[in-house]
Every structure is written in C-alpha cells, then in structure tokens.
Amino acid sequence: MDFTFTKKEEKFRSELRGWLEQNLPEGWLKGNRKLPEDSKLYSQFLRDWQRSLYEGGWAAIAWPKEYGGRDATLIEEIVYHQEMVRVQSPPLINYIGIHMVAPTLMQMGTVTQKEEFIEKILTGEQVWSQGYSEPSAGSDLSAIQTTAVKKDDKWVINGQKVWTSFAHVADRCFLLTKTEKSEGKHDGITVFLLDMNQPGVETVPIVQMDGHQEFNEVYLTDAIATDADVVGEVGKGWKVLIALMLHERSGIAAQVFTLEQQFNRVVEMAKAVQVCGVSLIEDPFVEDGLADLYTRINGAKLNYYRNITHTLKNGKPGPESSLDKLLVSELTKELFDFAMTIQGHAGVLMAEEALFDSDMQAQYLASFGATIGGGTSEVQRNTIGERILGLPKDLGR
Amino acid sequence: MDFALNEEQELFRTAIRKYMTDLGKTDIARSVIDGKLEVVTRVTAGFAEMGISAIPISEEQDGLGLGALDLVPVFEETGRVLLPGIQLETIALAVPLINNYGTQVQKSNLLSKVAIGESTISVAWYEQNRGLTPKSFSTIAGKTTSGYAVTGTKTLVAVLGNPDFFITGAQTAEGKSLFLIKASDVASRKILSSIDETQQIAQLTFDQAPAELLGELGEATQMLDDALLHFNAALCSSMVGGMDELVHTTTEYAKIRVQFNQPIGRFQAVKHGIVNMKLDLETARSLSYYAAWAVENDTADKQTAVHSARSFISKAYIKAAADSIQLHGGIGFTEELDVQLYLKRARYYENYFGSVRDSRKKTAHSLGWHTKSTKQTPVPVF
Numbered sequence: 001m002d003f004t005f006t007k008k009e010e011k012f013r014s015e016l017r018g019w020l021e022q023n024l025p026e027g028w029l030k031g032n033r034k035l036p037e038d039s040k041l042y043s044q045f046l047r048d049w050q051r052s053l054y055e056g057g058w059a060a061i062a063w064p065k066e067y068g069g070r071d072a073t074l075i076e077e078i079v080y081h082q083e084m085v086r087v088q089s090p091p092l093i094n095y096i097g098i099h100m101v102a103p104t105l106m107q108m109g110t111v112t113q114k115e116e117f118i119e120k121i122l123t124g125e126q127v128w129s130q131g132y133s134e135p136s137a138g139s140d141l142s143a144i145q146t147t148a149v150k151k152d153d154k155w156v157i158n159g160q161k162v163w164t165s166f167a168h169v170a171d172r173c174f175l176l177t178k179t180e181k182s183e184g185k186h187d188g189i190t191v192f193l194l195d196m197n198q199p200g201v202e203t204v205p206i207v208q209m210d211g212h213q214e215f216n217e218v219y220l221t222d223a224i225a226t227d228a229d230v231v232g233e234v235g236k237g238w239k240v241l242i243a244l245m246l247h248e249r250s251g252i253a254a255q256v257f258t259l260e261q262q263f264n265r266v267v268e269m270a271k272a273v274q275v276c277g278v279s280l281i282e283d284p285f286v287e288d289g290l291a292d293l294y295t296r297i298n299g300a301k302l303n304y305y306r307n308i309t310h311t312l313k314n315g316k317p318g319p320e321s322s323l324d325k326l327l328v329s330e331l332t333k334e335l336f337d338f339a340m341t342i343q344g345h346a347g348v349l350m351a352e353e354a355l356f357d358s359d360m361q362a363q364y365l366a367s368f369g370a371t372i373g374g375g376t377s378e379v380q381r382n383t384i385g386e387r388i389l390g391l392p393k394d395l396g397r
Numbered sequence: 398m399d400f401a402l403n404e405e406q407e408l409f410r411t412a413i414r415k416y417m418t419d420l421g422k423t424d425i426a427r428s429v430i431d432g433k434l435e436v437v438t439r440v441t442a443g444f445a446e447m448g449i450s451a452i453p454i455s456e457e458q459d460g461l462g463l464g465a466l467d468l469v470p471v472f473e474e475t476g477r478v479l480l481p482g483i484q485l486e487t488i489a490l491a492v493p494l495i496n497n498y499g500t501q502v503q504k505s506n507l508l509s510k511v512a513i514g515e516s517t518i519s520v521a522w523y524e525q526n527r528g529l530t531p532k533s534f535s536t537i538a539g540k541t542t543s544g545y546a547v548t549g550t551k552t553l554v555a556v557l558g559n560p561d562f563f564i565t566g567a568q569t570a571e572g573k574s575l576f577l578i579k580a581s582d583v584a585s586r587k588i589l590s591s592i593d594e595t596q597q598i599a600q601l602t603f604d605q606a607p608a609e610l611l612g613e614l615g616e617a618t619q620m621l622d623d624a625l626l627h628f629n630a631a632l633c634s635s636m637v638g639g640m641d642e643l644v645h646t647t648t649e650y651a652k653i654r655v656q657f658n659q660p661i662g663r664f665q666a667v668k669h670g671i672v673n674m675k676l677d678l679e680t681a682r683s684l685s686y687y688a689a690w691a692v693e694n695d696t697a698d699k700q701t702a703v704h705s706a707r708s709f710i711s712k713a714y715i716k717a718a719a720d721s722i723q724l725h726g727g728i729g730f731t732e733e734l735d736v737q738l739y740l741k742r743a744r745y746y747e748n749y750f751g752s753v754r755d756s757r758k759k760t761a762h763s764l765g766w767h768t769k770s771t772k773q774t775p776v777p778v779f
Binding site: 281282287288294295296298303310327385389 | 400
C-alpha cells in the first residue's frame with residue numbers, strides 16, 4: 001500500500017502547475033472566474049482556452065503521442081485532474097470530442113475519419129456533442145426512434161434528440177439513429193458523425209432548474225449524412241456506443257476532487273459564518289453532520305483509488321466505475337442539501353446576497369442533475385447489482 | 398499509488414479463511430452460545446500456530462514485528478465468522494499498550510507468552526455509570542511495599558477464554574493510571590447477560606489486588622487513546638469482515654429465493670437494497686484499509702483516518718445487518734439463520750471504547766475545525 005506519487009508524477013504535476021500559472025485566463029487564479037454569459041462569447045472564450053491547452057500540450061494527455069497526446073498514465077491523469085480542479089479551470093468545451101469521440105475513432109474509425117476529425121478535435125477547431133437521449137429514450141437508449149433512411153447515396157435523418165450538451169455550440173454530433181426495424185433491441189442502430197451546420201438541424205436550449213442552459217433539444221428534419229459519416233458498420237451502432245463508453249475512463253476523477261473541494265468550501269463556511277458570535281461549526285449538529293460527510297466523501301475518494309489500483313493491475317477498468325459515479329453524485333447532493341440546512345433561513349438568499357458564497361445556492365440546485373445525468377442512480381444500482389453482485393437482470397431488459 | 402493489500406497479505410487471508418472454514422465458521426460462535434467454551438482455547442492455540450498472535454509483537458519477544466496492515470486480513474476473516482474471544486483486546490489493545498508503555502521486563506514477561514499463544518490479556522476500563530472518559534475512577538490504587546494494590550469494581554470487561562492478565566484503570570494521587578493485574582488476583586467475577594451471547598462480558602471486583610504500574614502515573618487516558626488507534630483500526634477490519642459476509646449471504650439468498658416465479662434479486666426493491674449494502678461495504682473497506690495504513694506508517698492524519706473510519710463503520714455494520722434481516726424476510730427473523738448473530742455483534746461493538754458521536758467529534762477536532770480559521774487563498778494549495 002502506497003499513497004505517494006513518484007518523482008516522475010510529481011514532476012508532471014509541477015510542469016502542469018507552472019503552465020497553468022502562465023496560461024490561465026487573465027485574473028483566473030485571483031478568483032475572477034466568471035464566464036461570458038452571451039453564448040457566442042462563451043463559446044469563443046472556451047474555444048480559446050482549449051486552443052491554449054492544445055498549444056501547451058495539455059488538451060488530451062491520455063491520447064497516444066502519434067495523435068498529439070502524451071500517452072499519460074492513469075496516475076498522471078489523476079494528477080492532471082487534481083490540478084485542474086485545484087485551480088477550478090474553465091470547462092473543456094470539447095470534453096465529448098476529446099474524451100469520447102476521438103478515442104473511439106482511433107479505435108474503429110476509417111482512415112478518412114481519423115484524418116478529418118481527430119486533429120480538429122484536439123485543437124478545439126471542431127466542437128462535438130453527443131446525440132443519444134430522446135423524449136422516449138432516456139435510461140432506455142435502445143428505444144430511440146430517430147431514423148436514418150438511405151436515399152440514393154445519402155442518409156436522411158429525422159427525429160428529436162434531447163439533453164444534448166454543447167449542441168448549441170457544436171459543429172458535429174456523435175448521433176445514434178435507428179437504420180432498420182429489428183428483433184433484437186440493440187440491433188439496427190447506426191452511429192453517424194453528423195454535421196450540425198446544416199438546415200435540417202435545429203437546436204433549442206433547455207433551461208434547467210438552476211437557470212443555466214447546458215443542454216439542448218435537437219430537432220432533425222431531413223438532416224443529411226453520408227456513408228463516410230458512419231462509424232463502424234451500419235446496424236452495429238450499439239457496439240460503437242459501448243466502445244465509446246469504455247473510453248470514458250477518467251471523468252470520475254474530476255468529480256471526486258471537485259466534491260472534495262466543495263466539501264472544504266462548506267467547512268470554510270461553517271467556520272466563517274457566525275450566529276450571535278458563534279461559528280456554525282461549534283453547533284454539535286453541524287459538527288456531527290460535517291464529520292459524517294467528510295468521512296463518506298473521503299471514503300468515496302479512497303474507493304476510487306482502490307478501483308484505480310484494480311484497473312492498473314488488471315489492465316482494464318471494470319464495472320466499479322458505476323460505484324464511484326453513484327457514490328460521488330449522491331454525496332454531492334447530500335453535501336449541498338446539508339449546506340443549505342445549516343445556513344438557517346438566510347440560506348434562501350442567493351447570488352450577491354448569499355450568506356457566504358454567491359454560488360452555493362446555485363450549486364445546490366445544480367446538484368440534482370448529478371444523480372440523473374450520465375446514467376441515473378437507479379440505472380447505476382442495476383449495473384452494480386447485476387455486473388458486480390451477479391443478481392439476475394430485471395425482466396424489462 | 399497502490400491502494401490494495403499486498404500479495405502476502407492476501408495469501409495470509411486465504412490461509413486464515415481456510416482455518417476458519419475448517420473450524421466450521423460461525424459454528425465456533427454458536428458453540429459459545431451453547432456454553433462449550435473449550436473451542437476458544439483451541440482457537441487461541443491455532444492462532445499461535447499460524448503466527449497470528451505474533452504479528453504485532455517485536456522479534457525480541459518472539460514475535461514477527463509486523464504492522465497494522467498485516468492485521469487487516471486477520472480481523473476481516475475472524476469478523477466474517479464472528480469469531481468469539483478476546484483476540485482484538487489482546488492483539489490490538491493490550492499489546493500496543495505494553496509495547497508503547499511497558500518496561501523491558503513487562504514486555505519480555507508478557508509479550509512472548511502472547512506471541513506463542515500461552516497468554517491472553519483483556520482490558521478492564523469501564524465502571525458503572527461513568528462512560529468512557531470519567532473525570533476519575535472509583536477504583537483506587539494504593540501504594541504498597543512491592544507495588545500497588547487495587548480495590549474497586551470494573552464492568553463490561555471482555556473475558557471469554559479466561560485472560561491471564563487485565564490491564565485496568567485506577568485512581569491514584571497523580572490521576573487516572575494503568576495497572577497490570579493477574580487474573581488469579583481478581584476477587585470475584587460475575588458474568589453479565591449480554592445481547593451478544595457469542596461473547597462474554599463480566600463485572601470484576603478487585604480487593605487489594607496486587608498490581609503493577611503500566612506506563613506513567615496519571616496518564617491512563619492519554620495511553621488508552623493512543624492504543625485505541627490500533628484497536629479501532631483492527632476493530633474496523635473485523636466489522637468489515639462481518640459486512641462482507643452479510644452482503645455475500647444476502648446476495649446469494651436473493652439469487653435462489655423464488656417468489657412470483659422469479660428470484661427475488663430480480664426485483665429492484667430487493668436488488669437496490671443489496672446494492673446499498675454493497676456501497677457501504679466498499680466505503681467501509683476503503684476507510685479501514687486507510688486507517689490501518691495510517692496507523693502502520695504513523696502518519697500525521699492517523700487520528701482522522703482512524704476515527705472517521707470507526708464513525709462510519711460502527712453505524713454501517715448495524716445497518717447492513719438490519720437490512721439483511723429485512724431482505725431475507727421471515728427466515729431472517731429466525732434464530733436458525735446467522736444474520737441475527739451479526740446484528741447482535743454489530744450492536745455489541747457500536748459503543749465499545751467509543752461511540753459514533755465520539756468518533757465524529759474526534760474527527761472534527763483532528764481536522765482542525767475548531768481552531769481559529771486562517772484566511773484561505775482563492776486557489777487552495779494541496
């Protein structure tokens with residue numbers, strides 16, 4: 001058992017730290033971390049940020065060197081996320097492209113697809129979205145109804161996607177469609193690399209309960225794709241989807257460290273905010289609740305380290321990532337729930353009037369998305385029950 | 398970064414699990430309920446044979462000189478079968494106390510015998526209605542020509558397998574102090590009826606019992622707190638072993654129990670209930686590994702590591718057992734099934750040498766939450 005990082009890993013950390021200090025947007029480290037509200041400016045700001053990550057060699061560290069990555073180890077990825085969370089770096093606008101689409105194309109894309117897309121994904125020139133969910137296909141993705149029909153040498157696509165993150169700023173979409181009616185639930189699905197800049201694609205933002213607009217509805221009306229846009233084989237898209245999901249190996253790291261950081265912020269609040277001259281933390285109810293949360297959040301981080309160790313020894317990740325996702329998302333919700341409670345009635349104040357942190361009330365509202373997006377807690381529990389514990393699959397699936 | 402037990406520790410686990418299986422797993426605990434106590438003596442001998450009791454004892458005293466992490470597989474496997482006896486008290490509480498505070502003579506007299514399985518030692522700390530950290534003990538130690546004489550009554554003392562020595566707390570002019578007393582010098586012993594019948598707890602009365610000072614006078618609380626880091630780390634492993642077995646048996650039952658023409662494990666109400674047990678188990682295991690690692694390496698955060706682990710696991714163990722009873726349905730409520738024994742053991746350990754509330758308080762203090770807050774930089778430095 002060993003919780004230290006090697007010299008090489010620490011060197012990697014200090015190199016990244018040094019780079020961040022020089023290259024983060026103006027004033028970022030001093031706490032000026034507001035992103036532009038206007039969607040065009042927002043998009044440009046984040047594209048610029050990705051461009052500078054790319055120029056520094058920090059946009060896609062896990063990629064192979066031949067594609068412009070660093071061949072980073074899993075531990076280096078952990079260090080990377082620790083540092084990115086530490087400085088609360090701007091979000092990666094091309095997260096989907098870098099962490100999911102490009103690695104999938106490297107594995108199963110055609111030569112042309114690799115040449116056309118991978119570099120543009122890395123530089124941020126081309127931003128990607130993913131089109132999976134539909135109004136009638138949420139947790140049950142196999143129920144998608146968007147169709148792609150071959151007419152002459154073109155595919156004509158009709159249907160509606162929902163919860164499509166980044167669609168309003170994206171150039172391309174990793175799109176799941178139904179190309180044939182089939183017996184098996186997972187048959188007849190085809191993945192297209194759809195060009196978003198065409199008349200048949202209409203994007204409508206969804207306003208979330210926290211007021212943000214991170215997701216979109218995408219209406220596809222006779223949208224056009226070609227054979228060259230198909231990933232893998234026609235009708236075998238489910239396999240492509242599974243391959244893509246397996247590439248998402250390090251997303252949980254950022255969530256684990258972010259949760260830890262958010263927790264520390266709540267403790268800071270409990271120490272700083274006083275009622276009648278006494279800090280909240282001196283209230284045994286607050287102390288007890290925070291000690292409990294500390295323990296479980298630290299436990300989730302340690303679980304993640306244990307699972308990483310397992311992955312390193314076995315060479316590939318197992319279903320344990322469901323466990324990490326479930327714990328971290330549920331704890332995020334619990335943390336902000338408790339943070340609201342201990343603020344007393346003044347906890348209803350938000351933004352500039354907030355008791356301690358202008359963002360905390362919004363984070364509380366946003367936390368409800370954590371246990372839904374990326375697979376609901378219920379779906380994660382099914383996965384853990386079936387794939388880790390070996391319990392029988394339920395009859396619906 | 399490597400967060401796993403090493404290969405030898407896993408091999409050791411396999412050996413201990415086999416030994417426990419050979420002894421009939423929870424049959425050992427059930428023998429104790431039936432009053433067949435000789436099985437405990439057999440286990441003590443077996444432990445010595447396997448080198449278990451020698452693990453934390455230094456080579457000078459015929460031990461192996463190993464650390465807290467090597468005890469993890471041991472106590473997970475004994476906890477898995479609810480092994481009765483005072484292995485935890487001897488190996489993880491008395492041994493650290495003697496190791497840390499005993500004189501050379503005390504170490505060679507006591508520890509070699511523990512290492513080779515000829516002696517077990519328990520700790521007689523509690524007094525009636527005084528809690529874990531009394532202002533003073535009612536048990537008194539007076540100076541004699543050859544040492545001390547202790548008079549008073551102790552309660553909640555684990556005595557299964559008849560320990561040869563007790564480490565006891567008694568009041569002196571200097572404050573609360575620790576003493577070693579031979580079991581043969583105990584004036585009277587009354588076995589108390591307990592919810593966990595696989596263990597044995599007693600009230601002990603000392604009447605001018607000859608006693609030898611352990612460590613410094615007036616330092617009993619400090620010494621106990623320190624040794625409890627070892628004890629709690631080991632206790633956590635024991636509880637994790639129990640939780641692991643609960644998750645396993647509940648899962649297996651849900652696979653074979655058929656209702657409405659299907660295994661009940663297919664129903665999400667049941668499946669998700671077991672998954673929740675599994676989540677707690679994984680968190681408990683991670684916390685207990687880390688606690689043992691922190692104790693073994695004497696890290697700066699060992700207080701936090703141990704107390705936070707204990708606070709979570711004490712509670713989670715009870716919940717796992719309670720949920721397991723519910724998920725088993727009617728059979729879970731019977732004496733025949735072992736699940737009830739796990740619930741009783743979990744309850745037995747809940748407040749043993751510290752409550753969940755105590756552990757959380759200590760976690761908060763060790764994290765510096767009650768010290769004056771220093772100004773934070775906008776970007777924290779890890």
